[in-house]
Amino acid sequence: MSTWSVKMAAVTAALVLVAAAAIGASSDGVNKIRIAAASGATRVVLDLKRPVSHTVFTLSNPARVVVDLHATTIDATSIGVPGPTGIVQRVRLANRDNGDARVVLDLAEPARPRSFPVPPDGSSGHRLVIDLELLRTERVVKATPGAERGRNIVVALDAGHGGKDPGAIGRRGTREKDVVLQIVRRVKARIDREPGMEAYLTRDGDYFVPLRERIERARRQRADLFVSVHADAFKNQRARGSSVYVLSPRGASDEASRWLAERENAADLVGGVSLDDKDAMLASVLLDLSQTAAIDASTSVADQVLTRLGVVGRVHRTNVGRAGFLVLKSPDIPSILVETAFISNPAEEKQLKNAKHQEALAGAIVDGVRAYFYDNPPPGTLLAIEGPATRTGPVEHIIVRGDTLSDIASRYNVSLAALRRQNGLKNDRIRIGQVLQIPAGVGS
Numbered sequence: 095m096s097t098w099s100v101k102m103a104a105v106t107a108a109l110v111l112v113a114a115a116a117i118g119a120s121s122d123g124v125n126k127i128r129i130a131a132a133s134g135a136t137r138v139v140l141d142l143k144r145p146v147s148h149t150v151f152t153l154s155n156p157a158r159v160v161v162d163l164h165a166t167t168i169d170a171t172s173i174g175v176p177g178p179t180g181i182v183q184r185v186r187l188a189n190r191d192n193g194d195a196r197v198v199l200d201l202a203e204p205a206r207p208r209s210f211p212v213p214p215d216g217s218s219g220h221r222l223v224i225d226l227e228l229l230r231t232e233r234v235v236k237a238t239p240g241a242e243r244g245r246n247i248v249v250a251l252d253a254g255h256g257g258k259d260p261g262a263i264g265r266r267g268t269r270e271k272d273v274v275l276q277i278v279r280r281v282k283a284r285i286d287r288e289p290g291m292e293a294y295l296t297r298d299g300d301y302f303v304p305l306r307e308r309i310e311r312a313r314r315q316r317a318d319l320f321v322s323v324h325a326d327a328f329k330n331q332r333a334r335g336s337s338v339y340v341l342s343p344r345g346a347s348d349e350a351s352r353w354l355a356e357r358e359n360a361a362d363l364v365g366g367v368s369l370d371d372k373d374a375m376l377a378s379v380l381l382d383l384s385q386t387a388a389i390d391a392s393t394s395v396a397d398q399v400l401t402r403l404g405v406v407g408r409v410h411r412t413n414v415g416r417a418g419f420l421v422l423k424s425p426d427i428p429s430i431l432v433e434t435a436f437i438s439n440p441a442e443e444k445q446l447k448n449a450k451h452q453e454a455l456a457g458a459i460v461d462g463v464r465a466y467f468y469d470n471p472p473p474g475t476l477l478a479i480e481g482p483a484t485r486t487g488p489v490e491h492i493i494v495r496g497d498t499l500s501d502i503a504s505r506y507n508v509s510l511a512a513l514r515r516q517n518g519l520k521n522d523r524i525r526i527g528q529v530l531q532i533p534a535g536v537g538s
């Protein structure tokens with residue numbers, strides 16, 4: 095920005111403030127503005143005299159968040175304007191010709207606003223909360239400090255439902271929220287044992303986390319992959335097997351997917367405040383077209399995981415499903431949703447509670463995730479820098495569609511002959527689902 099335009103911006107700002115003072119309107123909607131900052135997030139709270147409808151949008155260069163309070167007047171002198179706090183450098187107020195009051199937050203750097211009303215509770219009256227989350231957050235690195243070894247791949251594991259939302263319930267009373275947390279913990283333990291990988295849980299207990307918050311938690315960890323784990327339910331008790339879904343950009347692609355998506359998305363309403371209708375900004379960010387690349391990556395991971403689940407047990411559908419699950423709508427993190435089995439099927443309900451079967455499911459998920467990252471290591475990660483040779487112990491490779499023996503040999507940096515010898519193969523014919531032992535200790 096030129097010096098001239100900086101000056102002009104300052105003049106404009108001064109005029110806005112003068113205008114607000116000149117009108118001298120009392121604040122008929124806002125009592126007070128408060129700002130608090132903690133660990134990278136800044137929260138702005140408007141204490142209201144009554145519920146006020148509003149819109150929030152952002153402006154860039156310089157970064158601003160604008161909050162328009164509909165049919166409201168605001169007065170700086172009566173409410174007191176807070177000083178710089180967190181990323182908010184300045185708060186400006188104005189009453190607009192259309193009858194709205196405008197609150198402009200000048201920011202030190204771009205942030206994503208998330209606004210929601212809070213009803214009165216005891217000591218506090220109606221409030222409008224605007225959370226400002228930095229678009230740029232520090233990456234969490236667990237890799238050896240100092241060394242140029244690359245960071246760990248971060249896998250966000252999301253146990254579906256929780257707290258007041260039990261998810262689906264089996265005939266014997268098994269709750270989806272309990273078994274998926276058990277499975278997810280097993281997946282985490284396995285991933286944390288993988289060289290160059292670490293796992294993060296969006297919930298690690300029996301409590302409710304809104305769907306968008308699950309995405310946000312994964313984003314704050316800079317996750318390379320988001321895996322949501324669920325158990326399916328259907329009115330027909332005989333329905334069985336695992337399914338893996340990725341986001342369908344146009345929502346549900348078939349009737350069953352749509353039904354399922356509605357059921358899983360309904361969880362966001364169970365948790366209390368739904369941000370859906372109030373958060374057009376966030377929604378548009380999430381639905382950005384940059385999802386296309388993430389969906390391609392998601393489909394590759396999903397394919398790998400589904401193939402391995404098919405080895406552990408049955409698959410409900412042989413292809414990766416596409417549905418409009420809200421929890422998969424990260425614009426830039428590949429995301430998959432695993433329906434481990436049908437909790438509504440008595441035999442599978444029993445299996446879902448079984449520790450050995452849970453381990454098998456967890457193993458299938460981790461094998462699929464590992465295979466994907468061996469092929470597609472994110473830049474800057476230990477795996478990208480050092481390659482799969484950093485692994486310890488023997489590795490199994492399960493054949494997926496499109497694999498050839500020579501591809502597998504080069505991927506794991508072993509000779510074709512060694513691969514054939516290890517697996518007693520007389521020729522290069524392989525079949526989907528076949529398990530190959532990759533000779534250990536190679537490539538290093």
Ligand SMILES: [Zn+2]
Binds near residue numbers: 255261262270325
């Ligand atoms: Zn579920």
